[in-house]
Amino acid sequence: MIALDTKKRTEIKIRVRRQDGPGKKPYWELHTLPYEPELNVISILQKIAAQSKTSDGKKVTPVVWDCGCLEEVCGACTMVINGKVRQSCSALVDRLLEDNPDEIVLEPMRKFPVLRDLLVDRQRLFKALERVEAWVPVDSYYDMGPGERQSRDSQEQNYPLSQCMSCGCCLDACPQFLKIELEQKAGESDEDFQARKNAAYNESFVGPHAISQAMLFNNNPVGKALAGERLDALSGPGGIQICGNAQNCVAVCPKEIPLTTSIARAGRATTLHAIRSWFE
Numbered sequence: 001m002i003a004l005d006t007k008k009r010t011e012i013k014i015r016v017r018r019q020d021g022p023g024k025k026p027y028w029e030l031h032t033l034p035y036e037p038e039l040n041v042i043s044i045l046q047k048i049a050a051q052s053k054t055s056d057g058k059k060v061t062p063v064v065w066d067c068g069c070l071e072e073v074c075g076a077c078t079m080v081i082n083g084k085v086r087q088s089c090s091a092l093v094d095r096l097l098e099d100n101p102d103e104i105v106l107e108p109m110r111k112f113p114v115l116r117d118l119l120v121d122r123q124r125l126f127k128a129l130e131r132v133e134a135w136v137p138v139d140s141y142y143d144m145g146p147g148e149r150q151s152r153d154s155q156e157q158n159y160p161l162s163q164c165m166s167c168g169c170c171l172d173a174c175p176q177f178l179k180i181e182l183e184q185k186a187g188e189s190d191e192d193f194q195a196r197k198n199a200a201y202n203e204s205f206v207g208p209h210a211i212s213q214a215m216l217f218n219n220n221p222v223g224k225a226l227a228g229e230r231l232d233a234l235s236g237p238g239g240i241q242i243c244g245n246a247q248n249c250v251a252v253c254p255k256e257i258p259l260t261t262s263i264a265r266a267g268r269a270t271t272l273h274a275i276r277s278w279f280e
Ligand code: SF4
Pocket: 173, 174, 175, 176, 177, 207, 208, 242, 243, 244, 245, 246, 247, 248, 249, 250, 259, 260, 263
């Protein structure tokens, strides 16, 4: 039945939510391309850019989007496709047309400021990783020899968490992660504007991706050196207490990272950390 529909199809209609710059009013644009089998959303965006003409023949600037690896590893190409946040490199057009034969609808992610069209500013996502010091600390570039061995159990616990690609799907879906979009004031320097953004980001909910990364690095033989600092960050403003346990995050993560398990672990760890700190 689906194969028959595909054979009959001669064109693909793509509706794109465009925006000419930060803070500008968004608008919709319809593009039509000749049907070809086995396309993904990135390839239709490339064809739209090459065509640079809407369905009614109006010449337009190419739609802007971001991508990197083209194999669901970098997270850069995330957007909202037919209402669902996901990676455009792994979104197959034939599958999307099975669900919605009339058109494919492309929108930017909803929780980050739009820079242009489908390109958003994910800076806040990376700031959250900085807040929880989501890395293994090194104290020099000298060869310090092999580190402590990781047990089989902790390898098994850590491997799924290490697959996070900072794509932002979990943040897009989380009802507690609210959009922050600030405008540069007249006369405000770039440095002051960045400092104001950082202050707003640092007060806001850190997000499930950062909570999960804190648990990953707290369970690493070298990374655990910063465990206390990470738990302090998760106990502070915008920390784990903001999570309402809606579990939307875990439902949309393309890497199927057990985010709610990480959140539960972080909840227990921050409570123990607080109790220990009363006796210090
Ligand atoms: S479980 Fe917490 S982090 Fe995940 S979507 Fe719900 S509120 Fe957001």
